Structures are given as C-alpha cells and as structure tokens.
Amino acid sequence: MYFQHVYDTSLAQASYFIGCQAKGExxxxxxxxxxxxxxxxxxxxNMKITHIAETHIHADFLAGSRELAAVTGATMYLSDEGGDEWQYEFDHVGLKHGDILKVGKLTLEVLHTPGHTPESISFLLTDHPATDKPVMVFTGDFVFVGDIGRPDLLEKAAGYVGTQEKGARQMYDSLQRFAELPGYVQVWPGHGAGSACGKSLGAVPSSTVGYEVIRNWAFQYENNEQGFVDYLLEGQPEPPKYFAMMKHLNKVNRPLLINVPKHKKLTKEKFDKAYTKGITIIDTRSKADFAKAHLPGSINIQDINSFATWCGWILNYDKPFILIADTLQMDGLTRKLMRIGLDSMLGFIEDITQIGITPESSEILNIEQFQYYIGLQGVQVIDVRNATEYNAGHIEGAENIFVGTLEKHLDRIDKSKEIVIHCQSGDRATIAQSLLAKNGFKEVKNYAGGMKEWNEKMFQVMNS
Known part of the structure; x- marks a missing residue:
C-alpha cells in the first residue's frame, strides 16, 4: 500500500492519496x-487515480473532486446518506453505510457517521495483502485528534435552523459506534489545529481509536448525552462567512477550474481605472509595512496561513478585487484563494509607489501608549477577537466587536471618540484598522502588541 497525507496549512485541511502498488490504482x-x-x-x-471520494459536503473549503475527476476520468464516490436535502446535485456513485470500495487489493468500508452533517461518512481501510483487519479510518470532520466536528455549522453558517441540537445527538450516537472499532486502528481526520471546524483540534496529524477513546473529551460523557450536547455546542468559534458559499458550491454544479490561474501584473492605467471605480484592494504586505504607507481604502490581509480565511470573511464573491503582492507570492496566494472559490481576481500590483497615489499611514501604539488611553473619557477601546477569546479574558473597559463582522456593526463605534483597537497579536487588528479607515474612521489607533503582550506583562484581565 502507498499512503500520503496531503496537508494544506492555510486552511488546516487534510486530504489523502492511497494507492495499491500491486495494481497501480x-x-x-x-x-x-x-x-x-x-x-x-x-x-x-506510477499510479492511476481511479477513485475519488469525499467524507461529506464540505463547508470550509471548495473540494477539488470534480476538477480531479475531469482530468483523470476517475469515478466520484459520494455519500447518499442523510436524506434528500443532503444529496449532491451532480453525477456520482452514491455510497451507503456498509458499502465497500475496492481500490486494487485495498478495500474501504463506508461508515455512516452523522453529527457534523447528516450525510457524513468515514472510510475504514483494510490493506488485504498485509491483513484482513482494518488499519486506518478516514474520519473527515467527524473525529479529530483531541476533538470532534461541530454540529452547529449548518445552522450558524448555512442557515438550517434547528439542526445543531439534532446534529449533536447524532454525533453522540456516532461516537458510541466509533468507540467499538479496534483500538489499534489509525485515525486520519480532515483537519488539524487552526481549523474553525472544532474548538480544540490537536496539532499532530493522526491518532488511534484507542487513544481518542481515552483522551478525547468527547468520549468522556458515557451515559450523559445531555452533558455532551451542552458542552459540544458551547463556546464554538464564529464560523467564517464564506462557509455558507462553500456548502452551496460543494453541493451543486459549478464551473471547474482545471489549472491554477496565472494572474497578470496590472499596468498603472488599468489599475487606476479599477481603483477609481472603487474596486477592493487587498494589500498582502506585512502589518508593519502597511502601517508605514498604504493606498487609501486598501485592506491589509497579510500573506500568512490565515490569509484565505480572512479574505473569505471580507471579500464579496460577486465582485472583483486586486492584490498588492510580489510576483513570487502570486502562485501561493492564488492557490489559497482558489481553495475557497475566490476566483474574481482582476490582477495584482507590486509597488504602491509606482501608482502615483499619495499613500496614507496608520498609527501604531506601544504598550505604554496604550495604557495611557485605557479609561480615558472620550476614548473607545475595541477588542476585535472572537467572543470566546474575549470572554476568556479581556482588558477592562474594552468592547468586543469581532473583526469578521466589524462592517456590520459600525454603528457601535462612536465617531466622536478616539478609537483604539487591538486583538491577540496584531494580525486581526491591522485588518480591522484598514476596514475602519475604508469606512471613514481615519483616526483609529492600533495597539499591535495585543493580548499576547498584555498577558506576557501580566497585566490585569477581566473575565465574562
């Protein structure tokens, strides 16, 4: 058997290539x-991809199954569980609980594991040349290392009212069946640490059934289903706005993107024309460089692991955008964006000094300057982290407005006051500062050290 774990750090998303070397499939x-x-x-x-499978209709990334099938001619095998509302709307071979996929001398047994979603399935792999006992299970967003998939996404992100508690109870039942698998079976999940698909995913890529049963919190609620449901639904992070679009696009027919696009570097004239019309500009430079000089109205989303996630929060899928980035960055940035279906890039520019537009700067505060503003009358301090982080510990007097929904809550920001913002370590605060500037809040100060520096100095925090 050939096995390769393919991991996308930008979305903390895992996929798997499994082959039978004897048959080349x-x-x-x-x-x-x-x-x-x-x-x-x-x-x-020297293998041919003959089978393509998915564990469920994904909400956190745009699956490439159809692109891969179009190029290879492989057959797609997708879940037909969960009822009519949860069916893929394009050609595929449907899978039910107990079905067997044969890939050369390997077999994968389909396990219906609802909870995260109604149609969720896992694949139990047996490497028959070596043994007739299962050796691996691919769980998708069902069981992670140290955590489990969240059942609230359908309701919070996709608008399916009333599904989260039902999903939590389905998850409880699915876990009881999972625990009956042999303890030595390796667990290979669909996500790792950093994904918004759970609360506390582990950083190691895989585990075993036995280890998860012992150490994963979700298996510690024997004979206490209500306690499990309450804990599972409590304190889940805010689902990114783009999740609803992914859920839709992964279910319906859509245009395919077979190759990674090669975007053009824009001429000054073409950029000027688009900029004058108000096109969205995403500046991918570091927060320090952005603070020193940036184009008015541009949004600073740095080229870091979370780049695609924040673009998914901020960008409109129906409108074009331009990047500010180096040519050498463009392949990586394009891949990150296409993984969540953001395909409307008009092009990019490298050097803002060549555009002929007078740049702006942003005011960054150090910790001593920030302390001066705390508690002052006429100052509004805004913590742009998510609610779970804020409730776990925040600076007294700071108001919580999450950066991902900031533009929906501009009415909560008092233009008659000086505005000071912060997050955990400055990455989200620079997004927030640029969004506020784009929306007319020009005198916004940013404490870039954030809660990380504040806690390192052991200053007082409040809990909610």
Missing part, C-alpha cells in the same frame, strides 16, 4: 481544488 479522499498535487504524486509513483 489509487483513491484520493477530500481533494483540495488545486489538484495538481495529486497528479504529481500519481505520476511519481
């Missing part, structure tokens, strides 16, 4: 959209 599970990765693995190992 392979299956890809939960493919990312820039699927040239799997074609390269197949070519390097």
């Amino acid at each position: 392979a299956i890809v599970i939960d493919a990312k959209r820039d699927m040239d990765t799997y074609l390269e693995i197949a070519a390097q190992n």
